[in-house]
Amino acid sequence: MKPETITKQIFKIIPALLLVALSAFLLQGDVWTFWTWYLLALVMGVAAMPLTGRLFRRFQDRGWMFSKVTAIAVSGFLTWFLVAVKIIKFTTGTCIVVTLVCAAASLILYCREQKAGFECIPFVHLDLVYAEELLFFAAFLLWTYFAGFHPAAYGTEKFMDYGFMEAMMRSKTLPATDLWYSQGKINYYYGGQYFAVFLTKLSGAKVELTYNLMRTFVAGLAFAMPFSLVHQMVTDRLGKTGSRWKKALPSVTGILAGISVSIAGNMHYVVYGQIIPFIRKLKGEEVSSYWFPDATRYIGFNPDVEDKTIHEFPCYSFVLGDLHAHVVDIMFVLLLLGLLYAWMKKVRTAELSGESMSRKQFWKKQLLMPQLLAAGALLGMFHWTNYWDFVIYFVVTCGAALFMNIIGQKGRSKWVLGVTAAQAAEVLILATVIILPFTLQFDTSNMVQGIALAKHHSLPHQLLVLWGLPGILTILFVVSLLVEKLRGAEQKSLYHLLASIRLPDLFAVLLGLCAIGLVLIPELVYVRDIYENGNARANTMFKLTYQAYIMFGMTMIYAIFRLLVIGKNKILKVLAFIGLFFFVWTCGYFGNSVHSWFGEVWKPSQYKGLNATAFLETDFPEDVNGIRWLKENISDAPVVLEANGDSYSEYERVSAMTGLPTIMGWYVHEWLWRGDLADLNAKIEEIKEIYTSTDETRVKELLENYNVSYIFVGSCERNKYGADLNNDLLKSLGEVVFQDSEYPTYIVKIN
Template sequence: MKPEMIKKTIIRVIPAVFLVALSAFLLKGDVWTFWTWYLLAGVLGIVGMAVTGRLFRGFADKGWMFSKVVSITITGFLTWFLVSVRILKFTTVTCVGITAAFGVVCIFLYERQRRQGYDCLPIENLDLVYAEEILFFAVFLLWTYLAGFHPAAHGTEKFMDYGFMEAMMRSKTLPATDLWYSQGKINYYYGGQYFAVFLTKLSGTKVELTYNLMRTFVAAFAFVLPFSLVHQMTLDMQGRVSGWKKNLPSITGFLAGLAVSIAGNMHYVVYAQIIPLIQKLKGEEVSSYWFPDATRYIGFNPDVPDKTIHEFPCYSFVLGDLHAHVVNIMFVLLLLGLLYAWMKKVRNTTPSVEKQGRKKFWMKQLLMPQILAAAMLLGMFHWTNYWDFVIYYVVTGGTVLFMNIICLKGDIRRIAAVTAAQAVEIFAIATVIILPFTLQFTTMVQGVRLAQNHSLPHQLLILWGLPTVLTLVFVISLIVEKLKGLEHKSLYRLMKAVRTPDLFAVIMGLCAIGLVAIPELVYVRDIYENGNARANTMFKLTYQAYIMFGMTMAYVIFRLLIVNRKKILKAIAAIGLVLLLWTCGYFGRSVNSWFGQVLDPSQYKGLNATAFLETDYVEDVGAIKWLKENIEGSPVALEANGDSYSEYERVSAMTGLPTVMGWYVHEWLWRNDVADLNEKSGEIETIYTSTDTARVQELIEKYDISYIFVGSCEREKYGENLNNAGLESLGEIVYQDPDYETYIVKIEK
């Protein structure tokens, strides 16, 4: 090997060696689980390239980063499907076996592609692949290190998220028994937590660590997948260039990663930067800023009855949620990547019934691999986050319509026929593959209603003005630019004149604007009708708008600043770039507020999501650990029920053991049967307080209770009415805390 090659190799290896060493230093004992998940993702990515390389064949990296998610999706979903239809049990052996089977199939696909002369691996762009791997490792490490400063699965809805994981870890069937409603199964979009459990079982790691690792895993994908997609869009737009411009795809892709996963919104710029500066200059008291304010603005400032929610990924990653909308980020980004890969593939094809014959023409239109894959992903969204099914069915439909207008040369009849057929096909596939979930699921939706309240104009401008202005300026400039060169003006000719990356940016930007506008017009009705009726609708729709806006802004800034020659557009793009980078300050503010002294590695607490029990529940921690370590399966363990977001249900949440009834509002949302919940609440109190032994025994049999937990919450709730003597007489005391009054009774049956 020549000295130049040796030097170049050493230079390339240094970042990898440094990051590995840094991870060992920062994560301490947690690093083994971190490395395990990183290597597992890498292996799955390599194996999945037999599939991904075909789907993303137009990408410079052949979809390398997307391949990790492709493999997780295929193996995880297939495992869930076979378990749900009762063909297999949900065990580690099943997870490993199905993944191994997928690997064998991929080996055959590799061999077949090799014989066909097609290489699905990005051999010609290994530098890009290496750079993406370094970026993925670095972002994964960053978020994992930060998570170790606030690892507790405690607060907000973390009891629910963690409890779902523990319940599925115990269960060999899916859906698992609802940990907060022992007489029913989980009636929620539990797919996100399922994938966390699937990877936990597949990697042989512990759920106490992987609860946090899953959210940092998703955060890493939320950076590198936008990087990969926008990198390719930029590359397609600028073509081959030399000099400094050859770095533009990477710069633009990096900006997209920042915009989607690191940045906040303009609320931070206005209320945490500009207004405090003005107050300071005027000698006034400077307003404080709490990072959740950026997600609770409309309805809160000014304070009005119409309370809404407008969260975004960085807030979720900092707060530590592992909710449906968070885990689904990596899957919706995969869908957007597939749509762009499909656009690149079909852009230059002109299907013809006359040349191909009717049967071949329709076969080709209905058997496009990327569209079939998109349909399957959309079906999965019913289970991972149903809102995303509705949102991205429309995004997919819009993409299909736009491309059909171009490929079918503006033939209205044929465009309508093909688009309708593909829409029906996508909906049918999406519906059929998810039947094991939908047949057991009771919807929480109570209809759609016209919005009675509306956001103030300045609030919409602050939250969504920046991406909306950039999108509209780009769309208008694009239309003006293309119309000038058209002799015969029509929608078909205009769209044909627009290049593929420009068109995809327009689709994402306009869809995002639509998602912001919808909650101002209508909302989906649920139990939160009074006071915050629009909250859930705005939350779920604008969350996805933020993701699409992030990638659109990065691309549009590149397009207007570098490619366009008009000074006014360059100036707008430059201002947009400054403001977008300014919003990234939200990350620093929120990290400092939530995680604390992150620059001091000695303050790192570790990833164990249950370690908080030692300090926050000293009276109960021993008993909770005993249940988790000694009880197999999912017998009912009774504990006192309480309100949502409270400390109640700490036993069921930390062990996964079902209790008779848990968080009241959550079960109200999931089951919409207040009378039943009130009855259960009363009967739980009867068990803990009644002196009527016969009635207590009757209720124990009714709910098939195996254990009764008596700890701090039970003593607090029932006070002097707590019938300790009666409870102890119901069976054997299998655990008695030596320092506190906490005990567990095993019911005699």
């Protein structure tokens, strides 16, 4: 090897070494867990490359960044499936064995691919793979460092998210016992928290740390995966080019796409956090500071009206720190979008080759494409990770199929509809069958009560503030594309129009139109649920526009590239540049929210660590020792009674932090999951009876009915029941196995 080549390789290694050193400096004692988690994902991604390389064969990087998620999805889902059908137990050992079996199967596939002469490992574009890995590591490190300034699994729905993880860590069967309803199993989309537990078991780390690592891991992927997808789209659109600045465009656009999906805010920050305060300052008026959650609680709140809605987006989720269904599913959603683009590339390549085939070969090819089958499997998994995403992306998948079939079947209506219907049916059947172990025991009757026409509507200026920027850029892109293709065209049929559009343009159009549709749907209809009074559209708007934001994020950046670089209309170039300016401005939301929530992150000395339960020392000093005694000394999942409380409150701190089930937990959550208010109200009264009654026989009867093994008496119990709390009777029911040395907190083990 030439000396200059050696020098070049050394310089390439320097950024990686600097990132590793920086991680050790910033994360302090947590760095070993961070490295372990990162290396686990890296090794799993390498092991899955034969499969990913086949699915993404026409990508420059062969789907390298998607391989991590592919490995997690395949091995994690297979483990869950085998546990759910009671073939294996959910233990660390079985997680490792199933993962190794998947890796072995991938190796066999690699050997077969090599014999067939296919290249499924990205040897050709190692520079791109290396750059993607650096970007992912940097994004993962950035969010992990921030998380260490506010690591507490406390507030919003974090008790639920963390409690689900602790409950599954204890359980050898799935679904685990509902930690807030000891007589039943978890009846919610627990797939996201399951994958966090699956990786926790594989890594051998503690759930106190991996709760935060899972959310920062997703945040890192939410940057790297859009980079990979949009990088490929821009590369495909540019084709071969000798220009140095054009060679840099895929990387620049990819980075902007990663920022757009994972870091940027919306125009609410620009309008209400920058422009309006600036005008008020000029007028000499007092200006209040901008509170970053306002960007997600705008329609219904400003002005204050009856129709309260939610319109969150990834950056807000990553800052807030929830590990909820829609957050973890981001990485699987991005994998699906990558698969759809890879599938469309494959279909378009076959269509351009004009190969002839028999009818049997035709249908085999249409229905047995690996990308389509993989998309169907992912859609099935969405039932369990976040059902809303199944509905949304089934429509997106069918849209992709329709577009490609209009082109592939040359506009012949019967063939277009026939092939599209067959592919949609295939995907739906596959998605339904593979998730049956979940859906057969999952009761949605109370969560979904039908669909109704929207009685309230967002004000036009509110829609413009939230989604005007990506929406307008998308419309400008689509209109310019239509004008470009229809001008001077001899035949103006839908087939000839779609056939004339380059694939990356077509994919961007698909994502943009779907995103616009998701924004408009809550203005027309909503899904009825228990929040109908005053918050009728909230959940519908939340789940639909969250995915719209992700698709808009990539479409908007691609549209700016397309209008600025490829387009020739000077007015559109100016508008695209203005759009880019405002997009960059929305990124200020990231800095504002990070400072508001995490504090002075530029001071590493204030880093607190990743332990999600450390807040117990300061927020629950009376209970912390008792909670830790339970976690350290109690195996399996016996019922531990604690006082119940309202959702989002400090109640259920024992069950949430230990995963040990209690009789009744957060009221509104169990109302949503169970629907039987009479049953829930009866349980509340009986819990009160246990803590306050002087009738020993009745108390023993209730404890036996609910199979209670331990009674926890701490701060919440004393606050709720006050002087009515019958300590003497409670202590007489068994052995006091824990008594705090400083506070009157104790735990009784029932005889």
